[in-house]
Amino acid sequence: MDQRDVVIVGAGQGGAQVAAALRREHYTGSIALIGDEPEFPYERPPLSKDYLAGDKPFEQLLLRPRDFWAGHEIDLRLGQRVVSVNPQAHRIRTSEGAEIEYGTLVWAAGASPRRLPCERDVLAGVHVVRTRADIDRVMAELPQVRRVVVIGGGYIGLEAAAVLTKLGKAVTVVEAQTRVLARVAGEALSRFYEAQHRRHGVDLKLGALVDHLTSRDGKVTAVGLADGSELPADLVIVGIGVVPATSPLADAGLECRNGVKVDEYCRTALPDVYALGDCAAHINRFAAGSAPIRLESVQNANDQATVVAQCIIGKPAPYAALPWFWSDQYDLHLKTVGLSTGHDDAVVRGDLDSGTFSVVYLKQGRVIALDCVNVMRDFVQGKNLVRAGAVIDREALADGGTPLKTLAAAAA
Amino acid sequence: MGTLYVETREGDQIDLQAEPGQSLMETMRAGGVEEILALCGGTCSCSTCHVYVEPEDFSRLGPMKDDENDLLDGSDHRGPTSRLSCQIRYREELADLHVKIAPED
Ligand SMILES: Cc1cc2nc3c(=O)[nH]c(=O)nc-3n(C[C@H](O)[C@H](O)[C@H](O)COP(=O)(O)OP(=O)(O)OC[C@H]3O[C@@H](n4cnc5c(N)ncnc54)[C@H](O)[C@@H]3O)c2cc1C
Ligand code: FES
Numbered sequence: 001m002d003q004r005d006v007v008i009v010g011a012g013q014g015g016a017q018v019a020a021a022l023r024r025e026h027y028t029g030s031i032a033l034i035g036d037e038p039e040f041p042y043e044r045p046p047l048s049k050d051y052l053a054g055d056k057p058f059e060q061l062l063l064r065p066r067d068f069w070a071g072h073e074i075d076l077r078l079g080q081r082v083v084s085v086n087p088q089a090h091r092i093r094t095s096e097g098a099e100i101e102y103g104t105l106v107w108a109a110g111a112s113p114r115r116l117p118c119e120r121d122v123l124a125g126v127h128v129v130r131t132r133a134d135i136d137r138v139m140a141e142l143p144q145v146r147r148v149v150v151i152g153g154g155y156i157g158l159e160a161a162a163v164l165t166k167l168g169k170a171v172t173v174v175e176a177q178t179r180v181l182a183r184v185a186g187e188a189l190s191r192f193y194e195a196q197h198r199r200h201g202v203d204l205k206l207g208a209l210v211d212h213l214t215s216r217d218g219k220v221t222a223v224g225l226a227d228g229s230e231l232p233a234d235l236v237i238v239g240i241g242v243v244p245a246t247s248p249l250a251d252a253g254l255e256c257r258n259g260v261k262v263d264e265y266c267r268t269a270l271p272d273v274y275a276l277g278d279c280a281a282h283i284n285r286f287a288a289g290s291a292p293i294r295l296e297s298v299q300n301a302n303d304q305a306t307v308v309a310q311c312i313i314g315k316p317a318p319y320a321a322l323p324w325f326w327s328d329q330y331d332l333h334l335k336t337v338g339l340s341t342g343h344d345d346a347v348v349r350g351d352l353d354s355g356t357f358s359v360v361y362l363k364q365g366r367v368i369a370l371d372c373v374n375v376m377r378d379f380v381q382g383k384n385l386v387r388a389g390a391v392i393d394r395e396a397l398a399d400g401g402t403p404l405k406t407l408a409a410a411a412a
Numbered sequence: 413m414g415t416l417y418v419e420t421r422e423g424d425q426i427d428l429q430a431e432p433g434q435s436l437m438e439t440m441r442a443g444g445v446e447e448i449l450a451l452c453g454g455t456c457s458c459s460t461c462h463v464y465v466e467p468e469d470f471s472r473l474g475p476m477k478d479d480e481n482d483l484l485d486g487s488d489h490r491g492p493t494s495r496l497s498c499q500i501r502y503r504e505e506l507a508d509l510h511v512k513i514a515p516e517d
Contacts (some may be wrong), residue, residue, distance in 0.1 A: 024446065043453050063452070065444050159479075298451055326457040337455055376456075376479040380486035 004323035011035025014277030014301035015108035021309035089239030111242035139302030157239030276304035288342025335379035338369030415505030437498035454498035466510035
């Protein structure tokens with residue numbers, strides 16, 4: 001049987017980074033990196049941005065050149081799915097029936113897009129946005145598409161809506177909540193993005209529940225809402241969140257309610273099994289509560305990958321990285337630092353209408369996060385405020401003319 | 413096409429062929445310069461593509477945008493010729509440019 005010192009499941013953002021970081025630290029053990037996509041490791045953020053827009057070729061999404069993996073003695077196995085984990089025997093099995101014995105197992109399998117409860121049959125024209133293959137399918141259909149319905153007003157849905165609008169499609173966004181970005185941002189930011197999308201011609205339906213998909217000859221023709229209305233559609237994008245990819249771990253006995261539970265070293269409850277990235281429910285020192293959370297970001301996948309690599313080489317350091325994120329829609333560049341969930345107050349800095357402003361999120365008077373739209377300076381200087389949990393007067397914060405670093409210095 | 417001369421943190425030299433239209437970050441990442449993480453894929457969000465440009469070459473690059481300047485301000489290792497390599501598109505006037513990868517923040 002094959003044996004590898006480190007077996008990494010999932011050749012995405014986090015898994016690829018574990019392998020690369022181990023080699024950078026001159027780790028000499030054997031490494032297998034197993035991914036079910038046919039693609040060499042690549043970055044996902046452009047999928048709903050430049051790649052969908054046709055502005056960036058796939059080659060530029062590759063995290064490393066194709067010859068990197070073999071060149072660093074990383075046994076990259078693409079197009080293979082790990083279907084089971086036997087923790088006693090320290091073994092995994094792939095869909096092809098191959099078994100590999102591991103010294104350490106790193107679970108970096110990410111998440112799969114959530115599907116609509118009413119999606120019983122596979123319909124042509126209905127898409128999710130997670131992999132290169134998903135986007136290639138969308139792009140292949142686009143020339144025949146006039147009307148698009150995007151279900152879900154989260155970042156991915158809104159980014160796709162922005163790109164498709166720019167490509168000249170008539171786009172409707174359907175959001176079940178009463179505002180977009182409800183899960184990740186405060187109301188001011190939601191309202192701002194709603195206005196921007198409407199200004200660009202997007203038809204935004206808030207508090208709207210999808211009831212069914214209408215089809216003809218196996219192809220979607222409309223989205224039916226609970227209020228009885230039908231939205232005609234040549235193409236539907238379902239962007240309603242993800243389900244962590246953890247079922248083989250759950251079968252192996254791990255607690256996986258919303259992601260697999262890990263400690264601050266990304267260790268699961270099974271010996272020699274780590275998990276990280278989108279699928280890992282972890283304790284985050286920047287989260288408002290003490291409950292485990294999952295983050296879906298490049299920052300989190302990458303920094304947790306570093307934590308795992310450090311553990312494997314015997315230099316463990318707990319996960320303590322500051323969360324950050326970005327989203328690009330139209331000419332709006334959003335940069336986020338910290339985690340706003342659980343805030344009890346929010347202060348807008350600058351002028352919302354000008355499209356250049358930040359929202360500072362507070363909890364019990366302390367700065368816990370910032371959403372910065374086209375204001376790089378606040379993003380950069382806000383990091384220190386979030387790290388310190390700075391207490392700053394609301395009125396001073398609201399004055400966009402005073403740099404945050406001046407306020408931080410005054411508060412210190 | 414022109415040559416981009418890269419010096420890694422460890423002092424190794426890597427010579428790359430740069431193509432017009434590509435950013436220096438893209439050229440370096442595709443060329444196997446491992447120290448360039450480029451976490452944000454060139455969207456001016458992460459500064460993990462930070463380089464020091466050879467002083468004689470610096471003025472050839474032209475001015476940087478405010479966003480790049482502000483993001484560089486967040487780096488502990490900003491120097492007089494610091495640039496974010498994802499924000500520099502290669503063009504013919506940049507032939508034979510020399511850069512050094514800045515330390516990790
Ligand atoms: C369209 C889109 C836009 C995004 N935009 C941003 C952004 O702007 N900024 C940001 O910070 N983040 C963004 N993200 C989030 C970011 O890409 C993810 O958080 C990150 O990729 C997570 O890394 P990961 O390694 O946990 O999972 P992934 O990168 O998803 O990698 C997991 C891999 O494992 C594979 N896999 C799953 N199960 C198995 C199995 N059993 N066996 C083998 N392989 C398996 C999956 O197919 C996948 O290839 C975006 C995500 C998407 C989808
Ligand atoms: S790649 Fe992120 S700032 Fe250049």
